[in-house]
Amino acid sequence: MCYILKRASRIFVAVHGQAKRVLVGTRWLMVCRKAHTAHVLSYWHTSSTQYTVKCIDPSSGAIVGMGMWDVYISPSDYTKSDIGWLEGAERERAEALVGPFWAFREKLWKNERYVYCHLTAVHPDYQRKGIGKLLMEYGMRIAEQVDLPIYTEASRAAIGLYESIGFRRLKQSIVHKADVLWAGNEKGDGKDYEVPLVVWIPGRKLELLPKSIELA
Numbered sequence: 001m002c003y004i005l006k007r008a009s010r011i012f013v014a015v016h017g018q019a020k021r022v023l024v025g026t027r028w029l030m031v032c033r034k035a036h037t038a039h040v041l042s043y044w045h046t047s048s049t050q051y052t053v054k055c056i057d058p059s060s061g062a063i064v065g066m067g068m069w070d071v072y073i074s075p076s077d078y079t080k081s082d083i084g085w086l087e088g089a090e091r092e093r094a095e096a097l098v099g100p101f102w103a104f105r106e107k108l109w110k111n112e113r114y115v116y117c118h119l120t121a122v123h124p125d126y127q128r129k130g131i132g133k134l135l136m137e138y139g140m141r142i143a144e145q146v147d148l149p150i151y152t153e154a155s156r157a158a159i160g161l162y163e164s165i166g167f168r169r170l171k172q173s174i175v176h177k178a179d180v181l182w183a184g185n186e187k188g189d190g191k192d193y194e195v196p197l198v199v200w201i202p203g204r205k206l207e208l209l210p211k212s213i214e215l216a
C-alpha cells in the first residue's frame, strides 16, 4: 500500500508539475510533497466515499496513471477545508487558487448526490495513449450504475479529453487572476486563466442535475 501511495504521489506531483507549473514552483513541490502525501493518505484511510484507481504499465509494473473519485450515493456532506500543509504566503496563494474550487463544489453540490472526479493524472511519458480516457471511463461506468452526474474542474490539459468524451461546460467557471497565478514565475504568460467547470450526465438526463447548475 505504501509503495502504491508513493508511486501514485509521484505521478500526482509529476503531472501537477507539468499541467500546473504556473501554479507551483519546484521548491513548493519539494516542501509540500511529504506533507501532502500524509494528508492524502489520511484522507484515503478515513473517507467512505473515495475510490482511487491506478493504471499500470504491464511491461515494467510502473504506475503510469491514476484517478481519484468520490461517489456520493448518499447526499454529499462535503464542506471546504483548508491547506494545512502550507504556511504563510504560500498558503495564502494556494488558498487563492484552490479555494474557489472548494467553494464552488460546496455551493453547487452540498447535499446533492453525485460523482466527483477529484483528479485524473497520467505520467507525462505516457500521455496521448488513451490512458486518461480509460481512467475517466472507470468513473463514467460507476456514474451510469448509480445514475448520477459527474462533476469536475477542467485543467487546460484536460478540457480536450473531457469534451471528447461528452463532458459539458457549466455557465459558471473559475478565473484565476494573473497576479496570483503567475506570482514569482517569470516563465508565465501573465494572463488570467479560466478553469471550466464540467459535468457528464449519464443518458443525457438533465433532470439528474441540481437546480443550481446551468449548462453553458
Ligand SMILES: CC(C)(COP(=O)(O)OP(=O)(O)OC[C@H]1O[C@@H](n2cnc3c(N)ncnc32)[C@H](O)[C@@H]1OP(=O)(O)O)[C@@H](O)C(=O)NCCC(=O)NCCS
Residues within 6 Å of the ligand: 015, 016, 018, 019, 118, 119, 120, 121, 122, 123, 126, 127, 128, 129, 130, 131, 132, 133, 134, 153, 154, 155, 156, 157, 158, 159, 160, 161, 162, 164
Ligand atoms: C489530462 C490528461 C489526464 C490526459 O491524459 P492522456 O492519457 O494523455 O489522454 P488520452 O490519451 O486518453 O486522450 C484521449 C483524447 O482526449 C483528447 N485529449 C487528451 N489530451 C489532450 C490535449 N492536451 N489537448 C487536446 N485534446 C486532448 C484527445 O481527443 C485524445 O484523443 P487522441 O489522442 O486520439 O487525439 C493528461 O494530459 C494529464 O495527466 N495532464 C496533467 C494533469 C491534469 O491536468 N489532469 C486533469 C485535472 S486534475
